[in-house]
Amino acid sequence: MTSAITDFDCTHLSVVKDTSGMDKLIVDNPLAYCEVYLHGAHITEFKAKTATQGLLWLSPKAVFARDKAIRGGIPICWPWFGAHPTDKNQPAHGFARVSLWRLTQAKALDCGGTELCLTLTDNAETRCIWPFRFTLEYTIKVTEQLEVSLVHINTDKQPVSIGGALHSYFKVGEIAQVQIAGLAGATYLDKLADGQACTQSGEIRVAAEVDSVYLDCANDCTLKDRALGRTISICKQGSDSTIVWNPWLRKSQQMADMSDDGYRHMVCIEAGVVNGKALAPGEQCELAQRIEVVSD
Numbered sequence: 299m300t301s302a303i304t305d306f307d308c309t310h311l312s313v314v315k316d317t318s319g320m321d322k323l324i325v326d327n328p329l330a331y332c333e334v335y336l337h338g339a340h341i342t343e344f345k346a347k348t349a350t351q352g353l354l355w356l357s358p359k360a361v362f363a364r365d366k367a368i369r370g371g372i373p374i375c376w377p378w379f380g381a382h383p384t385d386k387n388q389p390a391h392g393f394a395r396v397s398l399w400r401l402t403q404a405k406a407l408d409c410g411g412t413e414l415c416l417t418l419t420d421n422a423e424t425r426c427i428w429p430f431r432f433t434l435e436y437t438i439k440v441t442e443q444l445e446v447s448l449v450h451i452n453t454d455k456q457p458v459s460i461g462g463a464l465h466s467y468f469k470v471g472e473i474a475q476v477q478i479a480g481l482a483g484a485t486y487l488d489k490l491a492d493g494q495a496c497t498q499s500g501e502i503r504v505a506a507e508v509d510s511v512y513l514d515c516a517n518d519c520t521l522k523d524r525a526l527g528r529t530i531s532i533c534k535q536g537s538d539s540t541i542v543w544n545p546w547l548r549k550s551q552q553m554a555d556m557s558d559d560g561y562r563h564m565v566c567i568e569a570g571v572v573n574g575k576a577l578a579p580g581e582q583c584e585l586a587q588r589i590e591v592v593s594d
């Protein structure tokens with residue numbers, strides 16, 4: 299598998315082994331810098347060349363191990379979001395984020411950017427967890443913006459229901475100085491209050507633990523960060539919901555892969571599919587997201 303990575307004639311791409319022995323793809327082109335692990339097809343860093351800071355937060359205590367999801371960056375939660383709908387023994391947020399993906403395409407674009415495609419197909423391990431055949435194709439376009447597209451193709455002979463999220467962790471200067479716009483008026487389920495339905499009033503400010511699922515929500519968002527002096531635009535497609543998550547102090551202290559004050563420097567704004575999408579045999583669906591700094 300590793301040898302196949304180098305078969306692509308793409309000068310923007312290099313492949314390294316990190317200190318834990320995992321394969322990491324490094325894209326360094328005239329427009330941006332980006333790092334992607336084959337483990338989980340997990341993007342851990344993106345920085346446009348014109349920006350002063352990277353867009354994504356990666357926990358300084360993130361664990362890089364075969365059976366763990368990396369804390370930070372963009373974990374791919376798939377084929378379900380959160381707890382498995384019926385079986386508590388199944389991994390939270392599905393298995394895509396702890397599966398080993400293959401690099402199936404890498405090309406330099408005329409605009410100076412780079413496009414990668416990583417693929418995950420069902421195998422004996424995935425079929426033990428989720429007994430269906432599938433192909434997942436994750437396209438990562440690295441320009442001044444970071445564009446990702448996750449396509450699920452149902453290669454099974456029966457219909458399936460799928461869900462998930464692009465669980466992006468955004469880097470912020472200081473959580474108290476952040477405002478999230480775009481969700482005013484939306485109904486959300488407050489997971490910290492037994493899923494109570496609430497209505498979002500105005501912009502979101504995070505001043506305590508938050509774990510909210512905004513339903514029927516295809517809205518784009520902006521993340522205004524006064525401490526870093528920048529605004530990030532977050533646009534999405536094929537998503538029925540937006541999840542906003544920050545563990546705050548007590549949960550950060552309880553999580554082995556978060557530093558105690560980690561919550562001050564991140565917020566997750568996730569493009570979700572929480573209601574489940576039905577796919578007939580041969581059918582496919584796409585979940586996509588485009589993020590960029592719009593003022594820096």
Ligand code: BG6
Nearest residue numbers: 367390391465489509541543568
């Ligand atoms: C969010 C969920 O999407 O992910 C939270 O809404 C959860 O409930 C969080 O705690 C982090 O999940 P995990 O599995 O990466 O620790």
